[in-house]
Structure formats: structure tokens, C-alpha cells
Amino acid sequence: AQKITQTQPGMFVQEKEAVTLDCTYDTSDPSYGLFWYKQPSSGEMIFLIYQGSYDQQNATEGRYSLNFQKARKSANLVISASQLGDSAMYFCAMRGLNYGGSQGNLIFGKGTKLSVKP
Amino acid sequence: DGGITQSPKYLFRKEGQNVTLSCEQNLNHDAMYWYRQDPGQGLRLIYYSQIVNDFQKGDIAEGYSVSREKKESFPLTVTSAQKNPTAFYLCASRLDSRNLGYGYTFGSGTRLTVV
Numbered sequence: 001a002q003k004i005t006q007t008q009p010g011m012f013v014q015e016k017e018a019v020t021l022d023c024t025y026d027t028s029d030p031s032y033g034l035f036w037y038k039q040p041s042s043g044e045m046i047f048l049i050y051q052g053s054y055d056q057q058n059a060t061e062g063r064y065s066l067n068f069q070k071a072r073k074s075a076n077l078v079i080s081a082s083q084l085g086d087s088a089m090y091f092c093a094m095r096g097l098n099y100g101g102s103q104g105n106l107i108f109g110k111g112t113k114l115s116v117k118p
Numbered sequence: 119d120g121g122i123t124q125s126p127k128y129l130f131r132k133e134g135q136n137v138t139l140s141c142e143q144n145l146n147h148d149a150m151y152w153y154r155q156d157p158g159q160g161l162r163l164i165y166y167s168q169i170v171n172d173f174q175k176g177d178i179a180e181g182y183s184v185s186r187e188k189k190e191s192f193p194l195t196v197t198s199a200q201k202n203p204t205a206f207y208l209c210a211s212r213l214d215s216r217n218l219g220y221g222y223t224f225g226s227g228t229r230l231t232v233v
Contacts, residue, residue, distance in 0.1 A: 031218060032218060033218030033219055033221070035221045037224075043206055043208075043226065043227040043229070044224060044225075044226045044227060045208065045210075045222070045224035047221060047222075047223075050219050050221065052218055052219060053218075091161070093221070093222075095218060095221070096218070104149060104168075104212060104214065104215075104220075105149075105151070105163075105166065106212075106221060108160055108161045109160065110159070110160035111159075111160050113158070
């Protein structure tokens with residue numbers, strides 16, 4: 001069965017420091033995609049970054065990078081130079097080509113609440 | 119600009135009432151989803167639809183109903199059979215593509231409270 005695990009319910013980081021949010025996954029699909037979303041207190045879900053399973057390089061988007069270790073089935077999000085506005089819930093998600101009858105659906109982890117301290 | 123519109127932003131329901139949450143998208147996306155989120159928790163899938171006039175139950179469909187009469191619209195009705203409906207509801211859509219890079223676009227959510 002496909003599964004996403006985020007083991008850090010909450011984390012604190014000092015402003016301007018880097019932080020890593022952990023995500024491990026389990027899938028039998030040879031091809032899959034990994035996503036990170038940010039959810040501020042207002043509730044909307046904001047797409048941050050995507051990594052394909054066959055991508056040779058780790059994805060980067062501004063201050064966000066994805067530390068993709070395929071053999072270990074991990075897709076950790078790294079936020080550099082944390083800002084107060086980074087305080088939010090962060091969700092890791094995955095989709096493959098075949099999830100039974102739910103092809104294309106994303107599977108989400110339970111999330112990590114990040115708090116940035118001034 | 120294309121996007122997903124959820125309305126209303128806040129909704130109050132009396133016990134025993136049915137209420138309908140609206141979700142409209144102009145992205146020409148094929149698939150649409152409804153999720154429930156309780157405070158400090160992750161997303162739980164209620165229903166999803168991959169084509170017009172067809173939808174499937176998710177993990178927590180009991181007490182909810184949906185329709186998909188138009189590609190753009192996927193309303194969710196919270197029925198009186200849902201015993202604990204107070205939660206944050208998120209609608210999402212996705213282009214039906216084998217390109218794995220296509221994730222979800224989310225609406226801004228509806229916060230439902232039973233009074």
C-alpha cells in the first residue's frame with residue numbers, strides 16, 4: 001500500500017536558520033511524484049515544490065529544496081534562511097500512475113507544524 | 119485568472135440541517151476532490167470525481183453527498199447524518215494527465231461550525 005509518513009508533528013526554528021522537514025514514503029509504483037504543500041493559518045494550501053522519481057537532480061524553488069534519496073524513500077523539504085512567514089503546516093504528498101481505481105489521487109502525510117522564532 | 123472558488127468562507131449549521139458547500143473551478147481540470155481537516159490534523163478524503171456524472175467515495179464519505187453535473191462544479195452536501203460536521207473543508211482539482219508533475223490546485227476552504 002502507498003503511504004506517506006511525516007514523523008515530526010511540530011518543529012521550531014530560529015529566524016534566518018535552515019530547517020529540514022522529514023518525509024518518507026512507501027510505494028510499489030516504479031514512477032511517482034512527490035509534492036510539498038504549505039498551509040498557513042488562513043487555511044489555503046500552497047504548492048511549494050515537486051520531485052519526480054526519475055529526476056536526476058534534487059528540485060529547488062527559491063528558498064525551498066527537496067532532498068530526494070530514492071533508495072531510502074525519503075523526500076525531505078529544506079527551507080533555507082527561515083522567515084517568520086514560513087510558520088505554517090507543511091504537508092508531503094505523493095502520487096503514482098496506479099492507485100487502484102483512484103489513479104492520480106494524491107496521498108498526504110499528516111503534516112508538520114513549523115514555528116519560526118524571531 | 120484561473121482558480122478554484124469555494125463558498126462560503128464561513129458557514130454555520132444548526133443541528134439536523136443539511137448544508138451545501140460550493141466548489142467551482144475554471145481551470146478546465148478533470149478531477150475534483152473534497153477533503154475534511156480537523157484542527158491540527160491532516161487531510162481526509164471525503165469524495166472525488168474524475169469525470170462528469172461520476173464520483174467515488176473516499177475514506178470518510180458517511181454523512182456526505184456530492185454531485186458532478188458540470189465539469190466546473192463539485193458541490194458537497196453535509197447531511198444531518200454527519201454527527202460531527204464541524205471542520206475545515208477543502209476542495210481541490212487536478213488535470214487528468216499521466217504527467218506526474220500535475221498535483222492539486224486547492225480552494226481557500228470553508229469553515230463549517232455546528233451551532
